[in-house]
Amino acid sequence: MENFSLEMVRSEIANAGHVEQLRQFRDQLHEEFEGRLLLSHSLDWNKQLNQVHDLFIARAVQLAQHSLQQDQGLEAPVAFAFVLFGSGGRQEQTLWSDQDNGLIYEDSNDPELAAKSDVYFTALAERISDLLLRLGYPPCSGEVICTNEKWRNSWSGYRSMLYEWLSDPHWEHMRYLLIFADMRLIYGEQSLPGRLTDEMLHYCKQHPVMLEHLLHNTLHHKISLGLFGQLIKERYGEDAGGVDIKYGAYIPIVNGIRLLSVEAGIRETSTDARIAALMEGGWVEEEIAQDWLEALSIALKLRSLTPFQLEDGYYTTRGKLPADRLTKERTSELKLALRIGNELQKFVKKSVQKEMEKG
Incomplete structure (x- = not known):
């Protein structure tokens, strides 16, 4: 600073x-x-x-x-x-x-x-x-x-x-x-x-079926990207035309990395440290890990750009990036993060399925 x-x-x-x-x-x-x-x-x-x-x-x-x-x-x-x-x-x-x-x-x-x-x-x-x-x-x-x-x-x-x-x-x-x-x-x-x-980590290692139960919650929040690569935007209310950064980009990314970390027995809690540990432990190739870090970086930045307000002395936000802040550059960045997020969710699903087949 x-x-x-x-x-x-x-x-x-x-x-x-x-x-x-x-x-x-x-x-x-x-x-x-x-x-x-x-x-x-x-x-x-x-x-x-x-x-x-x-x-x-x-x-x-x-x-x-x-x-x-x-x-x-x-x-x-x-x-x-x-x-x-x-x-x-x-x-x-x-x-x-x-x-x-x-x-x-x-x-x-x-x-x-x-x-x-x-x-x-x-x-x-x-x-x-x-x-x-x-x-x-x-x-x-x-x-x-x-x-x-x-x-x-x-x-x-x-x-x-x-x-x-x-x-x-x-x-x-x-x-x-x-x-x-x-x-x-x-x-x-x-x-x-x-x-x-x-x-917790020892139990999940001994009972890999837990990963399948955790997977349903992990994939609950979907990436805000349509079938043809378009952004899924808010349709109504004061956020109409904006994008839900928290639940449409950030949460799906951190949820996916967290489940992979539980599967790997990683004790780190920050998403970037978890990605580094997954790469160092051979759970993911470096190129893919770098993509995940880039998506996380974009999601964190755009999440912090969502408008906030003071309500009763508390800092609060709805987590939506409004239409007037979706510049061409930010839209391009967001789409990149969402495409990587989509691939991450597929990776997580396959990883859990492989673990279930093994054990």
Whole structure:
């Protein structure tokens, strides 16, 4: 960044004593990143932006802990991990991403300590979520958030939930499993989410039929490209003539790469790192992997160009690139990304079919 080095950003965030300082600084950085989007390579821009999101979110966790200690004299009774899912887990948050997060804490055989843990982490989750709201991160519409007891649980509680999904692989459980696959530590004890990820990947390796169940969810969102190579555009409403970048381009690409990564036992969560690991592991040829990276880069850039708005203090977007921003150059770029995305979905389907035939 031209006006802000990452070291300076890290220092400013670490030294912020209250959320109002953080929010003011986030708004400044929002303008800085918005201005530099078209002047940077989209993958580099995205990486810098997500490093900053990580710093803001981790600081919110620290401030929440501090406020509990100051107000009620409470401290964490056991180790815990604050994790991100969704685009945050993939290190692909936009300028306006919402809260997709969870809280995992260590088990205790002592009933009194277990009760203290439940009380403390319930209170901590509320404070973290409130701070993130005040920082401009809206709540997850699907309630994948630490204030939901499903996503605020002990390690054994998370493990039980994981095996419930794995043993009964209907649509909703597979949706949760794919959310889980993007889990990434943002603050706290790395071994807590790490051991859960290891168990999920090991189970899928031992039971390749899981890949077939996950495939249906993975291919649910179709590429926004018609039979004759034309863009599929929004037909009605204020987005008429525009294109749904999030669900018509970006999500199909990241979904496909994620399933290939689960199949390969890859622990990386960002899509570009997953592509690199797939290539290094011999799962895909370099030329195809480079095509996937190009499609991802285009999708990330165009997704970040969709209009956003402030609603009740939150940054939000509908994820649609309007007709007046579909220049000839952007249309050409988007069609390229969509053609690669189409081929990727075919690749994923064939890869899963081969795995099923083997085992």
